Amino acid sequence: xxxxxxxxxxxxxxxxxxxxxxxxxxxxxxxxxxxxxxxxxxxxxxxxxxxxxxxxxxxxxxxxxxxxxxxxxxxxxxxxxxxxxxxxxxxxxxxxxxxxxxxxxxxxxxxxxxxxxxxxxxxxxxxxxxxxxxxxxxxxxxxxxxxxxxxxxxxxxxxxxxxxxxxxxxxxxxxxxxxxxxxxxxxxxxxxxxxxxxxxxxxxxxxxxxxxxxxxxxxxxxxxxxxxxxxxxxxxxxxxxxxxxxxxxxxxxxxxxxxxxxxxxxxxxxxxxxxxxxxxxxxxxxxxxxxxxxxxxxxxxxxxxxxxxxxxxxxxxxxxxxxxxxxxxxxxxxxxxxxxxxxxxxxxxxxxxxxxxxxxxxxxxx
Numbered sequence: 001x002x003x004x005x006x007x008x009x010x011x012x013x014x015x016x017x018x019x020x021x022x023x024x025x026x027x028x029x030x031x032x033x034x035x036x037x038x039x040x041x042x043x044x045x046x047x048x049x050x051x052x053x054x055x056x057x058x059x060x061x062x063x064x065x066x067x068x069x070x071x072x073x074x075x076x077x078x079x080x081x082x083x084x085x086x087x088x089x090x091x092x093x094x095x096x097x098x099x100x101x102x103x104x105x106x107x108x109x110x111x112x113x114x115x116x117x118x119x120x121x122x123x124x125x126x127x128x129x130x131x132x133x134x135x136x137x138x139x140x141x142x143x144x145x146x147x148x149x150x151x152x153x154x155x156x157x158x159x160x161x162x163x164x165x166x167x168x169x170x171x172x173x174x175x176x177x178x179x180x181x182x183x184x185x186x187x188x189x190x191x192x193x194x195x196x197x198x199x200x201x202x203x204x205x206x207x208x209x210x211x212x213x214x215x216x217x218x219x220x221x222x223x224x225x226x227x228x229x230x231x232x233x234x235x236x237x238x239x240x241x242x243x244x245x246x247x248x249x250x251x252x253x254x255x256x257x258x259x260x261x262x263x264x265x266x267x268x269x270x271x272x273x274x275x276x277x278x279x280x281x282x283x284x285x286x287x288x289x290x291x292x293x294x295x296x297x298x299x300x301x302x303x304x305x306x307x308x309x310x311x312x313x314x315x316x317x318x319x320x321x322x323x324x325x326x327x328x329x330x331x332x333x334x335x336x337x338x339x340x341x342x343x344x345x346x347x348x349x350x351x352x353x354x355x356x357x358x359x360x361x362x363x364x365x366x
Contacts, residue, residue: 008064009361012291015284016339016354020057022281023265023340023347024049029248030268031261031342045261045342052344056351063355068363071356072131072303075124082121085114086157095161101334103161104345113345115158115166119173120353122154123310126174130181131302137181140190144183148174165333169318176313177306219328230328232257233264236271237278237327244274261342263334266326281340285319292357298364308360311353 028046035044071078088105089095095102096111104111129147136143151174158167179188219227219234236252239245250271253260260268270278289312296308315338322337324330336346 007362008358009291009295009364012288012295012354012358012361015288015291016351019281019284019288019339020053020351022269024053025247026265026269026272026340027261027342029250029272030253030265031259032248033253034255034259034261037255048344049342049347052347053351055344056348059348060351060355060358063352064358066359068304068307068356068359071124071307072128075121075128078121079125082114082118083154083157086118086154089114090157090160101161101163103163103166111344113166113343115161115163115170116345116349118154118158119166119170119314120311120349120356122151122170122174123177123314123353124307126151126177127303127306127310130177130306134181134302137178137183140184144178144188147178163334165321165335168333169314169321169335172317173310173314176317177310180309181306229258229264229332230325233267233326234328236260236264236267240271240274240278242275244270244272244277247272263322263332263336263341264326265341266323266337269340270326282323285315285338289316291361295357295361295364299360300363300365304360304363308357311357314353315350 024046027049028043031045032042035046036042038044041047085105089102094105096104096106098104103113103115105114126147130137133143137147151171155167155171158170175188179185219230221227223231232252236250236257239251245251250260250268252271253268257264257267266278266281269281273280292308292312292315296305296312299305299308318335318338321330321333321335322341325332325335326337336343338350339347341347
């Protein structure tokens, strides 16, 4: 392993902190009206997000200074812990139900979402498995089935909550990692057919998912029901124009777009900061992904490369799904926008993941 660098990747760090700062501002702007109505405190969500950000930053700097090989050593233990939490969250009285999903475990006044942390644990374990068994990944029985079998076991537990969005991000991330490791495309064709069949079954099994699909194709079929969120999101983005209505001047946050500080925060951002503001956010994400790819290519070993690829794939997939949903290009799935959306587990997890990337960058050769 190469000599430790004196500093981590500063460009990656700057992009991350810029996104985080904009996110804190937008969480307040998007949530102030709803927070004042519901909690008589317009700063309710903003204060909690600042607390989550503080915890996440501390975790990021701590992890940034811990050799990334530690993740290889503890990958199996972390995965088992996350599996236990995924099972525990399904137990009535242990898991908390919000918006129809039993996805949270309460901890005092706050709660954690085990499925979020499963994403990082699965990335670490899969990076360990692929780095130790790369020659076997071209084998359908010895390489592909064991790796994907574990992924779909976790996906099944996540779907019992149910949380299709988080499960989709996790599966998509792992598929990217396995493909990068050298798996055969022909083998994925088999799983692809099974995946399509499974997705159809999941959609048919829950009527609300069918409504989401049809509303995505034509939200005006049910403008006050399944198509409501998409329509209100587009009503926010459209008037934003080139420069936006101005920070804090959103109209859709006045009880039109439900809880705009979470999954649809990009719609409020586009309404207030316009095409320019939205494009700047996308450029920051592109910058972050570019630095992550460079770190993956320059990592001194296979484990570091696969770990970096998994983290970058997770961020990229989550951004694409969120922006796709907000702009009406994809069905509503309930996915946060990394570093911007309100949410403690999601924000903390993302900052921890960036901490891992920053540590790998200290050893990368580029």
